[in-house]
Structures are given as C-alpha cells and as structure tokens.
Amino acid sequence: MRRVEHVMGFPVSLRIDDEEVPEGLADAVFAWLREADERFSPFKEGSEVSRLDRGEIAPGEVGADLTEVLDLCERYRVATGGAFDARLPGRGLDPCAVVKGWSVQRAAELLTAAGVRRFCLNAGGDVVVAGGPWRVGVRHPDDAGRVCAVLELTDGAVATSALYERGGHIVDGRTGRPATGLLSVTVVAPTLTEADAAATAAFALGPEGVAWAARREGCEVYAVDTRRRVRRTAGLPLAA
Incomplete structure (x- = not known):
C-alpha cells in the first residue's frame, strides 16, 4: 500500500509492505497529521499554539499533547544552553522543530x-521505518540530484536539518542570528521525535553540535560543515 498527501507544508508518503493492511489505517494516519497541523501550527490563527501565544489560554490550561511538546522544547533548550529555543526574542511561540518529528512518530506508532x-513513513525527507532493511539516502548539500551517503535501517528514524531548502531558517537562540558553521546535519535515532529535534538542535549549535548530538543516547550523526568536510560517528549505519 502506498499513499502520498501534502500535510504541514510538505509531502508525506506512506508505504506499507505487509500483505494485509487494516481498513482505514492510512486514513487514520493522515487524519492525525492534519489534526496535529491544525492544533500545533503557529501559522494557523486558531491553533492551540497561537491561542497560547496570544494569551487566550493560560499555560496551565493547555492540553496534554501540547504540554508534552512544550516540555520537549524546554528539554532541548536546556540541553543546548539556549541554542535551540521555541521562544526566540521578537518572535512568537514556534514549536515546529519538535512538532514535526513528534507528530510523525505518533503516526508511526499508530501503524x-x-x-x-x-x-516507511517519509515526511518531507525525515523518515521513520520498521521491519527493514530500508535504505535511506542523505541528500548532498550542494546538489539536489545527488546523495552523499546511503543509510540502512531496520527499525528507527532519520532526520536532516540543512540550509538547502529554506536557507538560514534555523536560528541560534544564544545569538538571535541564523546558525552558522554547518551545511547539513543528519541524525539517526530510535524515534523521529529524537532524530528531528536533535538534528535541528545540533544545527543551531553549529560545529559543536555534531559532538553534542553524538553524545545523545542512541544517536548517530552525519554532518557536512561549511568547508565541505564530512563528520560522522563510528556507528552510523552506512549501507554496504
């Protein structure tokens, strides 16, 4: 079974290789992703995130899911010394760096x-898989038509933060300026919640973020810095 929909501003593809797929399961997966977008997007005026940011609901009144998301944001803020921050000065609350991986991981758990x-569930290039082996390409930071590495996973997740899609959109919360020093950071982790947030946090930290992400439990890292040097951990699951 294969299906693709545009959700959260990017294509999401679902491939299931089991011989039998429960009826309505794919519908439930995409319904959840659309729900997460409606509830947690800072770009939708009626979302819970926007209402919280405007003060229409108090911090103690938010739902359990948003509480979990905000707790994760705070955990990564503390762990990076403020480089990763969902509340940048002069900007509204934006938990997108956690919401994407967290919501897609939730969808994988439905499966x-x-x-x-x-x-294989692929959300704009961030991937969670089960029952592999699956081969996942890491896009070359200078050439969209090439890959610079191919990973092989049985169960787990891969996420990349980079300059090539949206330019300097990742801000170092310590300086308030776009993060520098890296072209791309790919993190392999047991869940997409961890892989996605760790990749963004590592990119925000700059070159020191590679070692930071490598120290996180269960994480392997592949990074390309602005001098086009590759830095990767020894346990990275490169395909043969």
Missing part, C-alpha cells in the same frame, strides 16, 4: 499498534 510490521 505499529495496528500490527503493521514493515513500513
């Missing part, structure tokens, strides 16, 4: 809970 054994 697992339904008994699906082999799947």
